[in-house]
Amino acid sequence: MRVAVFSTKPYDRQFLEVGNAAAGFPHDLAFLEARLSVETAPLAAGSGAVCAFVNDCLDRLVLERLAVLGIKLVVLRSAGFNNVDLLAADALKLPVARVPAYSPQAIAEHTLALILSLDRKIHKAYARVREGNFSLEGLLGFDLNGRKVGIVGTGKIGAVVARILNGFGCHILACDPTANAEIVAMGGIYVELDALLAASDIITLHCPLLPETRHIIDSRAVARMKRGVMLINTSRGGVIDTQAMIDGLKTGVIGYLGLDVYEEEDGLFFENLSQDVIQDDIFARLLTFPNVLVTGHQGFFTGEALTAIAAATIENLSSFEGTGVAAHQIAPVRS
Ligand code: NAD
Numbered sequence: 612m613r614v615a616v617f618s619t620k621p622y623d624r625q626f627l628e629v630g631n632a633a634a635g636f637p638h639d640l641a642f643l644e645a646r647l648s649v650e651t652a653p654l655a656a657g658s659g660a661v662c663a664f665v666n667d668c669l670d671r672l673v674l675e676r677l678a679v680l681g682i683k684l685v686v687l688r689s690a691g692f693n694n695v696d697l698l699a700a701d702a703l704k705l706p707v708a709r710v711p712a713y714s715p716q717a718i719a720e721h722t723l724a725l726i727l728s729l730d731r732k733i734h735k736a737y738a739r740v741r742e743g744n745f746s747l748e749g750l751l752g753f754d755l756n757g758r759k760v761g762i763v764g765t766g767k768i769g770a771v772v773a774r775i776l777n778g779f780g781c782h783i784l785a786c787d788p789t790a791n792a793e794i795v796a797m798g799g800i801y802v803e804l805d806a807l808l809a810a811s812d813i814i815t816l817h818c819p820l821l822p823e824t825r826h827i828i829d830s831r832a833v834a835r836m837k838r839g840v841m842l843i844n845t846s847r848g849g850v851i852d853t854q855a856m857i858d859g860l861k862t863g864v865i866g867y868l869g870l871d872v873y874e875e876e877d878g879l880f881f882e883n884l885s886q887d888v889i890q891d892d893i894f895a896r897l898l899t900f901p902n903v904l905v906t907g908h909q910g911f912f913t914g915e916a917l918t919a920i921a922a923a924t925i926e927n928l929s930s931f932e933g934t935g936v937a938a939h940q941i942a943p944v945r946s
Contacts (some may be wrong), residue, residue: 612932613639614686615655616662617647620881622917623664623688630921638928646878652676660684660928665691665908666877669707671699678703684937686927688920689911693820693847697944708927708937712767713919718910719771722815722845725869729841729904730755756780761811763804763827764818764846765791772815773799784811787818808835813843820847828852833859839866845910848874853893860900868903871910880907 616627619642631637641658645651647667653676655661661682663669669685674696677685685700687709700707728734731752739746760776761784762769773783773794783799785791786807795801804827808814814836818824828842828851836842842865844851853874859865873880875891889895897903911920923939930938 612659612928613641613657614660614662614928615658615682616640616642617645617651617654617667618664618881619644622912626917626921627662627924630918630925633922634925634929636929636932638925638932647673649673649676653680655682656680658682660686660931662686662688662924662928663694665689665694666881667694668877669695669700671696674699674703674705678705684708684928684931686924686937688924691819691847692941693849695941697941701943706931706937706940708931708940710920710923710927711939713911713923714913714916715767715771717913717916718768718845719775720913721871721906721910722768722772722817722843722869723775725843725845725871725904725906726755726813726815726841729867729869729902734904735901758782758812759784759810761786761807761814762794762799763787763807763814763816765794765799766817768845769815769817770794772817773797781813804832805835808832809837811840812837813841815843816846816850818846818850820849825849826852826855828855830855830858833864836864838864840864841867841869843869845871848872848876853897857893857896860903866902868897868900869905870897870903871906872908873897873905876908 624642627640631640643654645654647663649672652673655677661677685705685707690710692709695707732750736750756779758781760781762773763786765785765787770791770793777783777797783794784807785794785799785801786804790801833855856865856868860868873894927937927939
């Protein structure tokens with residue numbers, strides 16, 4: 612099957628080619644640098660499937676264009692599928708498959724990298740030492756041992772984060788409509804979101820972006836937090852209201868902010884814009900705070916995760932070709 616692979620970076624191509632070569636019947640992967648949109652959808656002409664990533668647009672209009680071109684399957688190289696209009700896909704009888712789990716450790720460990728870097732100010736120390744400045748002024752940190760950490764969403768990634776932080780001697784508070792037995796077994800306590808916000812020294816977000824979780828962390832939520840709290844988001848940008856973060860940083864309620872995702876990251880992250888003027892004033896303001904650390908959606912970016920993503924993507928394509936159903940097809944959503 613010919614597959615139009617949108618938003619291809621060199622590393623995507625490298626890992627997908629290895630995964631494809633390992634398949635019994637390799638697919639004809641057409642690598643495209645373009646992000647999928649209404650304008651770029653025609654590039655999929657002649658393909659049987661489309662392969663997309665987190666910032667590709669799969670709204671109703673794009674899905675309709677793809678269906679007209681004869682696309683029979685959409686495979687996502689991601690776990691999250693908030694960028695797909697599943698109702699529209701269902702109406703068009705266009706199945707959508709994803710990578711349900713590739714390496715929750717990759718994202719969980721990146722979460723810890725953000726927590727530890729912000730706490731011990733590694734990003735500042737690195738720059739200082741390179742300039743011959745070995746002063747410790749301004750680098751004071753705190754022990755993680757004994758701190759209360761609130762985990763919002765205790766699925767695959769949240770559970771690994773809890774396991775690691777439990778090893779650091781943290782007290783785990785959790786909030787999730789479905790309790791995870793592993794969290795309870797390690798002594799974690801499930802509470803309502805408001806109680807978690809009020810009690811936590813560190814809050815880390817691991818819930819999916821859904822209509823009910825959009826801006827779950829807004830100004831009302833910030834008002835409930837402990838002064839000086841550390842907030843980490845490696846889930847999806849839309850889970851937090853960025854303007855409320857800026858306000859919280861200015862008043863000092865938010866003492867540390869670590870972001871791997873941003874609600875307007877589309878067109879910003881994954882690109883080298885070092886010669887450009889950033890037009891997004893909210894994002895530009897975020898970068899001015901000394902206690903904010905932003906990475907450009909790199910939580911998933913380990914060799915192990917990319918190998919697993921490629922393997923599951925090829926598995927989705929092969930199973931669909933063989934049986935008409937992709938291995939990790941997302942259940943249709945009915946209105
Ligand atoms: P998962 O489905 O295993 O877990 C998500 C958990 O969130 C579930 O337990 C669910 O019950 C819970 N949840 C749903 N609504 C909630 C709410 N209102 N409040 C609290 N909890 C709620 O998913 P996962 O594999 O752990 O991934 C979590 C998220 O991480 C993904 O949805 C994705 O958006 C994000 N992610 C980011 C990266 C990255 O590179 N930064 C990579 C992969 C995934």
